[in-house]
Amino acid sequence: MNDRRTVLVLSALSHAWTWGVGLFHVFNPNAYGGTSTRITLNPDGTTTTTVVTGLSSSLMEMNGLQAVVALLTPIVVSGVFLAVALSKSGGRATRITLLWVAAVVMLGFCVLGAASIGTGYAPAALVMLAGALVGSSSSHSWRERVVVAHDPGC
Structure with a gap:
């Protein structure tokens, strides 16, 4: 598998993962659980405590809806990563820079959201980092330099 195909596969995997985690958080009915306690003051001065569990x-x-914005952030970031991986326009250095920026932003999201939903996106961040690393591998850039440096008139 060549480097470009590897980056495409990794970017598609990370994007699918972020969609899966996002949809899980939106529709999972067990995201929040606990008990509710209600204390009522009766007319005679006594109190009644009602506890609801589960x-x-x-x-x-x-x-x-503000939760959707937080859940869309990693989906958009991984979507940018996928779009850059699919793109053939622009310079190679620009594409590599965008891959790294998207991967680092995703990692930052994971760190900032670690106390709540951020850890669910950690696999996508790691896959994006691997994709950025593969995309900027030195052997690939060496092959491009050799092709560019080749003079067909020799």
Whole structure:
């Protein structure tokens, strides 16, 4: 498998993973669980305590549409990574830089969101880092330099 195909496969895998994690967080009804305690003051001065256990709701139910923005961020970043991997336009250095920027942004998202949803995206970040590394491998750039340096008039 050549380097370009490897980067394409890795970018497609990371993008599929981010979609899977995002959809899981939107629709998983067990994202939040716990108990609810309600204390009611009765007219005679006594209190009644009601405890409900086993509550569960999805990320969307608890946080509304702003949760979707947080979930779309890694999908967009991995989508940029995939678009750059598919692109043949622009210079090679520009494409490699964009691959690295997208991979580092995804890794940053994982670190910043580690206490909540960030760890779910860690496999995608690692795959993106591997794709950026393969895309910027020295053997590939050496082959390009040899082809560019070759003078057919010799």
